Amino acid sequence: MATRLFSRLSKQVPDWPTYLASRAKDAKDPRLERYYASGTPDPDTPIGEVPLVAMDLETTGLDASRHGIVSIGVVPFTLERIRLSEARYWVVAPRRPLSAESVTFHHITHSEVASAPDLDSVLDELLACMAGRLAVVHYRPIEREFLDAAIHERLDEHLLFPMIDTMSLEAVRHRRRHWLWLRRLMGRPPASIRLHESRQRYNLPAYTGHHALSDALATAELLQAQIARHYSWQTPVGTFWR
Amino acid sequence: MTIEQLDIRDHMAQFAPFDTLPDELLDRVAEQVDVRYFQAGTDLLVKDQPIHELWYLRSGAVEMFKRSGGLFNRLSEGDIFGYSDLLRNNRVRFPVRALEDSLVYFIPEALFQQLCDENDEFSDFVDTGGQRLKATVEEQHRGSDMLTTRVRKLIHRQPLLVEAGMPLQQAARQMREENTTCVLVLDAPEDDWEHSFSGRDNQSWRLAGILTDRDFCTRVLADGISPQAPVSEVMSRDPIAIQSDESVYEAMLCMLRNNVQHLPVLHRRHPIGVLNLPDIVRYETHSSLYLVNNIFHQTDVSQLAALSGEVRTSFARLVRDGANSEMTGQALATIGRSFARRLLELGEAELGPPPVPYCFMVLGSMARDEPTITADQDNALILDDRFDPERHDAYFKDLAAFVSDGLAACGYPYCKGDIMATNERWRQPLKVWKRYFGEWMDEPSPERLLHSSIFFDLASVHGEEEYVEQLQDLIAERAPQRPVFLAAMARNALGRTPPLGFFRTFVMERDGKHRQSINLKRRGTAPLVDLVRIHALACGSKAQNTFARLDDIARTRLLPEGVNERLRHAFELLSMVRIRHQAYDIERNEDTTDNSVVPERLSGRERRHLKDAFEVLSHAQKFLGFRYPMPSKGR
Structure with a gap:
């Protein structure tokens, strides 16, 4: 069922509340069960009332079937406040080898990764941080595919949940033609550049990119800016999630 | 959490009052901030709403309004607000609106209270927030006894x-x-x-x-x-x-x-x-005392030139001892004039007595008693009206060259604009000088005045002081009646604007993209002096010194209430930052002493005060344009 739902994602918005409710019943891992049970808000809830969590993953490459996750940053927030005191950041050891190329990209070294825990051991904390909050990412496929693949590899179950993608909000607004051009490309250009460019449009300051925590913060700020400029706090959350 | 990965801490560390916090406290602040984006035009704080956070502007700009609706303050990157409400009754007194898209960091009230309790600099800052500029200037004054002790x-x-x-x-x-x-x-x-x-x-x-x-x-x-x-x-x-x-x-x-x-x-x-x-x-x-005394005891130019190094050291000592800009300026002016006077005495001894009486006058900063250590020579000769070029000019040409070369040897560079008595145009009898000033005031144009406004600061150094007084009388009498002249001067005065944007780009410069400095004379003291001169001319003041001119202006209704005080403080602050940085260069034996300040050398506090001063200047410049409009041709 999960794969079928996933394959339809690009075409239409799935019925997330129903999906999460059903997974809460059939999830085998208690951590996933707890996460799914926390559910998701009604699609008609105004975005201004929804607890959110910005998330960013740094990975060893762009292909979820060959590359792994090296770090995760999460920043809980609402449109009212980004709560940095509740932000979390983990370095995790990917089960696939770290290439020299990705090291220069992320500033995370082999030794750091060597001493890092497996994702499995931080999953409880990660899911606790995300429970009851709607995820916000910049360029959805990476976070969705990598997280799902990593969990599937470890628990033989899927981890799928609704996400607001600030990049597609931006593409719809400003860069539809660009967006198509981008999609014609095989992979994706370095994410932080697009994040940076989007932020510039809202006069948000430049941050040092390629760090899961600062990119998560940058994403949270970007969503606040996008809602302030193009939507309202009253816009139903169902308009945004995919 | 690895907060150091975020730019928050580094950003705050650049701005007062966080720049003085110990690392441990700064970490605590950076870990506890909340963040929010505000679009341009939105209200950040509404009057009387409860407030329980200190607001820190990470980027953008906001405006704070008075009860009357008038603009109270304009804040930009690195500024904090809301603290006076936190210290008072947790109700917003002055509403705040975003002027640009802004990103705000919030520091929780409990942490703000801790900072006030644990760090004196921090609590001083928030206590004196509204009076920032004034407080520093007064702080500087307290340091100098000579100025406050009465002769009795x-x-x-x-x-x-x-x-x-x-x-x-x-x-x-x-x-x-x-x-x-x-x-x-x-x-x-x-x-x-x-x-x-x-x-x-x-x-x-x-x-x-x-x-x-x-x-x-x-x-x-x-x-x-x-x-x-x-x-x-x-x-x-x-x-x-x-x-x-x-x-x-x-x-x-x-x-x-x-x-x-x-x-x-x-x-x-x-x-x-x-x-x-x-x-x-x-x-x-007080070393400048001995120095002046020494100047008058030297018997030739090379001996005088040997003293020029002492000028720099006595200047640096004066600054270190806490002299304010007025003291420093007057000491340097006294020294500079003493050199000129001694050179004239030596020149006369060499060339013989002058064939007709003359007055040697200085112009510009020296005349205003406001030179700094980098001042060049601006001077001119007013000759008696019996002056006959055929018979007398050879003497005065030689005398002017003797003094000018001597001053150059003593560390006062030749004037790049050739405003020196060696230039025939500026070596003329009194009647010609009266004609010059008459023309400048009666038939002015901004272009014509661009280079001659320096002549409106003039003082006698040696000889017939009365000639200069006659010119000063002429100016004081006629200038107030010449709106076109005042308008032309005002137009020129607006040509040099304070670097308000400088502080926003400062962070970018830190990234090492390009190094930039502000010229405190060109962008600060000089436009302020120009501005004050115009008001002084308009009210018929004969004062030359900027503070003295402000005194005269204060007796009129030319400026709105409070502006005079603010200009005074701004001028003192700009002058002192400039002077202190020159003294710093000298004490470190740096070859180049100039009017530029490199951002790295400014403390966060100095930067903030400078910004205040530049804003005062900017407002005053806007007022100047309205006050002295160019009259339409028909009238």
């Missing part, structure tokens, strides 16, 4: 008073008995009662002269005057005196300016003592 504090004995008819020998005996180095000579008041006072004998007297032990040597003995001759015969008449409530510093300058060693001190018109140079030296060893 240095007077420890009654002056020796004698009547004008007393024989010299008797006066000398009294001096011996009293163990004093001078006597003040009293005479019956002349018809002007202004200068008279009633003595203990209830008779009316006036201070007619002063006689010093040196006069006994150089005038009595040397000229073979009879010991029985009355003191009035050799005394210095109508001596320069000072009021007892003037500052010690003023007294020192008065002595330096007039090259006198003894200064009678008056309470109203009543002599209460005599101040002599050692009194002051004892009070405050």
